[in-house]
Amino acid sequence: ILNVEQSPQSLHVQEGDSTNFTCSFPSSNFYALHWYRWETAKSPEALFVMTLNGDEKKKGRISATLNTKEGYSYLYIKGSQPEDSATYLCAFATDSWGKLQFGAGTQVVVTP
Amino acid sequence: GAVVSQHPSRVICKSGTSVKIECRSLDFQATTMFWYRQFPKQSLMLMATSNEGSKATYEQGVEKDKFLINHASLTLSTLTVTSAHPEDSSFYICSAAGTGGTDTQYFGPGTRLTVL
Numbered sequence A: 001i002l003n004v005e006q007s008p009q010s011l012h013v014q015e016g017d018s019t020n021f022t023c024s025f026p027s028s029n030f031y032a033l034h035w036y037r038w039e040t041a042k043s044p045e046a047l048f049v050m051t052l053n054g055d056e057k058k059k060g061r062i063s064a065t066l067n068t069k070e071g072y073s074y075l076y077i078k079g080s081q082p083e084d085s086a087t088y089l090c091a092f093a094t095d096s097w098g099k100l101q102f103g104a105g106t107q108v109v110v111t112p
Numbered sequence B: 001g002a003v004v005s006q007h008p009s010r011v012i013c014k015s016g017t018s019v020k021i022e023c024r025s026l027d028f029q030a031t032t033m034f035w036y037r038q039f040p041k042q043s044l045m046l047m048a049t050s051n052e053g054s055k056a057t058y059e060q061g062v063e064k065d066k067f068l069i070n071h072a073s074l075t076l077s078t079l080t081v082t083s084a085h086p087e088d089s090s091f092y093i094c095s096a097a098g099t100g101g102t103d104t105q106y107f108g109p110g111t112r113l114t115v116l
Helices: none
Strands: A005-007 A010-014 A019-024 A032-038 A045-050 A056-059 A062-067 A072-077 A086-093 A100-102 A106-111 B004-007 B010-013 B019-025 B032-038 B045-051 B067-073 B076-081 B090-097 B111-115
Touching: A005 A086, A010 A019, A019 A106, A032 A062, A032 A072, A045 A056, A045 A062, A072 A086, A100 B045, B004 B090, B010 B019, B019 B032, B019 B090, B019 B111, B032 B067, B032 B076, B045 B067, B076 B090
Parallel strands: A010 A106, B010 B111
Antiparallel strands: A005 A019, A019 A072, A032 A045, A032 A086, A056 A062, A062 A072, A086 A100, A086 A106, B004 B019, B019 B076, B032 B045, B032 B090, B067 B076, B090 B111
8 A cells, every 4th residue: 555645734824824735655666646625515626736856837826846766745825715725635656447545634724 | 516425414323234325426427536534633545546437446454345336337436345244334435537637526415433
């Protein structure tokens, strides 16, 4: 079983502040790294699929970076808003078959 | 993104009964569907991978005779929990994808199963 670790487990952010959190994964057998946002009672929403070392992706105020050599990815939220409150999941793929190993998530709570 | 529905959203059943959960991709043809299970405060754990028209591939430790998966079309996969027991109580969620590890997986909203 591969270990995908996410830290912190949860964090509280004041509206308007920026924040970031980490996903760590085994640096060997890397194929792709996925990020999802999961709001309560909804379906997980795909944010990014990252494949290249040094890659950086952006979607609105959310961005992510990838370091495959050291096995980590950061997700950044700039100017947090209450609607950013969700659990953010990362998932690691080791091959092209699509099987994902998920981390336990980082729960973000943005307070007005 | 693509829409995946899952039904039912919540089910309570008696021990020993079977429960069927449906996963439908509403606006695209899913070559592959995945079934995950999540226990409280744990991560999503892949149970099985199903491809349309072929037998599902189960992860180590998942009983294929207990968790029957049928992927009869490119838009529908079903998971049947047979002879459910309280330890099968969990959150089950499906995802649908095209092909490949870089393809985005589109998730359903999940099914909360409680076995009494």
